[in-house]
Every structure is written in C-alpha cells, then in structure tokens.
Amino acid sequence: MDDEVDFVETIVSRLRSKGLEAEGVYRGKEAIDLVDDKEFDVCILDVKMPGMDGIETLRELKKKKPHMEVIMLTGHGSVESGIKGLQLGAYNYVMKPVPFADLLQQMVQAYERKVIEEERMRVAESDQAPETR
C-alpha cells in the first residue's frame, strides 16, 4: 500500500511473478476495507500517505487483523514514527529505496513469524480444550 501508483504496481506484479497472491491499494482506507473481505499474510505499508497516515492505518489494521504482519516503508525516515510503528506491532521499518530481493526476504521472514504465532495459538487452544467423553 503506497500512494505512488507505479511503485505499488511494480511490487504487485513482481510478487505475482513469484507465484504469490498480491493486491495493491493506494489509500489507508482502501486497505482497511480490503482486509475485511480477504485474508492476507503480509502487508507492505507506506508511512506517509494522503488521507489516513501510515501509523493510523497500521493501528486500524492491527485491530482488525492482529496476526497479519506489516512491514512499514518510508522514503523520509522519521525515527519517531519508526518506534511508534514497531510498538504498534509492525514487523520492520524499511527505508526506500529498497531492492526488491531485500523486501521479499523481509516478507518471507514476516510470514515465518505469522506461521510460528498461529501454530503457538493452535497448540494453546488444543491444550485448553476440555476433554469430552
């Protein structure tokens, strides 16, 4: 998600060429609406966007989909918003320009984290399940 249309389209097409399902949006509000309809594993989120800014979008996304991993992107590098983003649960905070290979590696690591957390939750739930006769 980024307000730079070209950037979003490039990333989406490259992800699809790797066999990954990807969707691109250009506004925070669009992202929040999109996650209501579809499940996503990882979100790439630009910090500075018109309308709802990246941190607010992150906050809303985490409320709706706490297990979706989010990687913050920034071209301007505000350190304070970096801390805020990480505190709100972002996986990483990356400065543009970032080589696609590096971004993909971050996404893979973020996805691994999601898998570990979901497995942990599944185990915890099955531990708590009462025995039935």
Added chain:
Amino acid sequence: MSNSPDRISYKDVKPHVTTVLISVVGCVLWLADELIFALLALGLALVSFFNTKALLNRIEKTNQQRRLLEEEFRRAQKLSTVDELSAGIAHEINNPLGIIAQEAQWMQHILQSSALREVKEAADCDESLREITSQVDRCKEIVNKLLSLARDLEPVIQGVDLNDLVENIAALVEKEVRARNIEVVRDLYPNMPLVYTDPPLLRQVILNLLVNATHAIERDGTIRIASTVDNDCAHITVEDTGCGISKEDLNRIFTPFFSTKPQGKGSGLGLAICRGIVERLGGYISVSSDVGKCTNFTIHLPIKRPPKGANQHVHTTQDTDR
C-alpha cells in the same frame, strides 16, 4: 705500698667493675632480647592486622555481592509480580475511570435540561465537566502505557542476521541526524553467527537506544554501534559522545516513569520497556557513563535462547549456595 685509706687500687675495684660490666652487658642483652621480642611481636601484630583487614575486605565484598544478588532476586520477583499485578490493577482502575467519565457525561446532559440551561453557572459547570472528561482520558492513556509494560509479549523466536538488523536501524537513524553533524559509526563483528531472538522486539530496543543517543548529543558528535560475539553470547553496543548520565541517575534509569528529559517530554517508559524486552529475550542490558563525555549501553543476548524459565539465574545461584 702504703695502706693509706686515700689510695684505692685497681685490685680493690676490679671485682666491682667486673660486676658492673657483667650487669651492663646483661642489661644490654636483656634489652636486646626484649627489643627483638617487641619487634617480633610488632611484626606479628602488623601481619595480623593486615591479614585481618584483607579478610574483612573480602567478607565485606562477599556481603556486597550477596546483597546485590538478593536485590536482583527481589527485583526479578517484584517485576514478575508487577507484570501480573499491572494487568489486574490497570483493569481495576479502568472501571472507576469509566464510571467517572459516564457520570460526568450524564451531568453534562442534565445541564442541558431547560430548567438548568438558563442558570448562570451552568456554563462553568459544563466547562469543568469537560475538563474532568479530558483528564480521565489522560489517565486512561497512562494506564494503557502501563499495560504495555506489563503485557505478556512472549517472544517469537527466529534466526536472524544481527548485523543486517543493526545496519537497517543504523541507516534509518543516520539519515535523520546527518543535519546535526552526528556521525553513526558501525563496528560490526565480521563472522556473526545466526542469533535466535525476536527481531521486531529487538528492533524496538535498539531503535530506542539509538534515539536516546541522538537526544544526548545535541550536535557534533558520534554514535558508535557495535556487535561482538563471545562464547554463546552476542553483544550489541550503542555508545554516544553525549552529555552522559550521573552516577545517581544510573541506578534509576531503568525504573518505569523515571526520565531525565524535561517535564512533558517523554514518559520515561522507554528504558524500562527495553530492559523488560531484553530480559524476555533471555538477556540483559548493561550501562556505563562518563558525565560530559560518553555513555555506553550494551545488550547481551544468548545466541540460542535458553528454554523458558531458565533465565532466572539468581534462583540457580541461591540453590547451589545451600
């Protein structure tokens, strides 16, 4: 020879001289003997004195260490209790806060009634009630911050390239401080093994330390970020050439809500959260400082995270002491 009584011959005094001589020699010998004895005794006393002093020093040092360990143990116990209590306390406080807010809103509503609306003081009351609601919101914010300190953030462990992680954060900070002529120097261990830790949590800590370093240096300075490894431990150091931290403050900087920043700037929760996170990762943070010269924070992390419960090393020491 005359036997005149006026003439005393040597023969007459010889026996007396001999006696006197013998006595004098005897005295001297006796004195020497006593002196040697006294010197020996003094020597022994001095040796005993210094030995005892050394022993007492060692006892004092051991006592100090024991007190430190007890303090650590109490703190660890307290922290885990604080963790457990904080969530409970936070929820307990949220209830009355909610009621206060509700009652204030209800009173505002009543003030809107036709009977009271025209009363002169109604506007003042409304203003006060608005202030009450705003302060209640502030309290809720503080409670949320406390909850975030206590929240059970069980780390999600992944193998991570620590140098990569550090470099990304350093690049972020470097861009921002370039305008203040602050240099960010990297000193990264060349053969860093994969470290098993929680990357986003660790990023928070390192970023926090770096931001503190940038605040300590107003302009014209250096921040050095280094990584090293020894045995099974990875060390990440953030060192700055800033204003430093006084000895009195050094003992308190990890305390929740303690802050050296001016009132209203920063809640002082940063370092407390950092320490909590690093301890959850199985490690610890150390700090040293020279006022006016430099400050050094170092994060020490196990390369392979110990199993849950094993990082309470104070328990182990106490057990082996028994």
